Amino acid sequence: MNFGDPVWFLALLLLPLIWYFYIRSIKKKKAAAIKFSNISLIKEAGAGISKAKEVLFYMNILLISLLITALADPHIPLTQTKEGVNVVVVMDVSGSMAATDYKPTRLEAARESAKILINGLNMKDNAGVVIFSSGATTSAYLSPFKDKVLEKLSAIKQTEGETAIGDGLALAVDMATSVPNKKKVIILMSDGVNNAGVISPDDAIRFAKTNNIQVYTIGIGSNEKVILGYDWFGRPQYADLDEATLQKIAEVTNGEYYKSVDSKTLEHIYSALPEKIEREPEDSSIKDWVIMAAIGVLLAELYLRFGRYRILP
8 A cells, every 4th residue: 555645644643642632631530520529520530531432532533543544645556457558559651561462451451450459448548549651650649539549540541651660669659658647558560670760779669668668569571572662673672571670679668579471360469469458456546435434433423422322421
């Protein structure tokens, strides 16, 4: 258990003071009883104070202690993450994503598979989309409204740029940290080698690690070589997948790397990811529970004072 505002516990120092005045009042009552030789007072004072009044006094002490604890805002870890998870989908939209080994294209297949992932998230999860080619940009800002994110995802277009994996990951880290007090997860998909951008993959990895962000990576590539086109000399240009970089990103950030070889495996990977996202217990306030306990003590005391079976005459 921890506390949001523990300075309120300084108020517990009032309890010894209350106890002091409590003992002092007993002594004064004894002295007054002896002074006036009142038999009934002497009997009551001889016992110090009736057991009933003693019970009520300790109930008041408990009530004060509970109210002070509530002001200190106690938190305990619950079995479910109350506030959900920030999930950022990072998509490669470089020229190689126009390859047709995935039907109709790699980009189209990736886009449809990402929709499966977003639809599988919990209600309290936030989702956002970052795209990258020669640079990185935001496609859909982090939001709990999945339908809006899906609209933006559907509008993603193919580009002719290169592959800036580092830029894409770094921008996703910025997005994931934009909404605080949530677990942060990035799903990064690419089919190429980092050959553009201003941020290296290693720098982006450190950025993600510093912010305690878990990154799952997906590599897109067929079992056979895929020709993207031909250079000026007629030589074929192939789509190259940098699995080593994607594996390193996942390993360093405590995520996982997945290799996709066709549309079906890609859909399977994205559909399984919502269950892979670890939802750690989160410290949640129990202040309201403590206040309810204090109210219960107060009601019990009022009943003992004024109820049908009251303990005071």
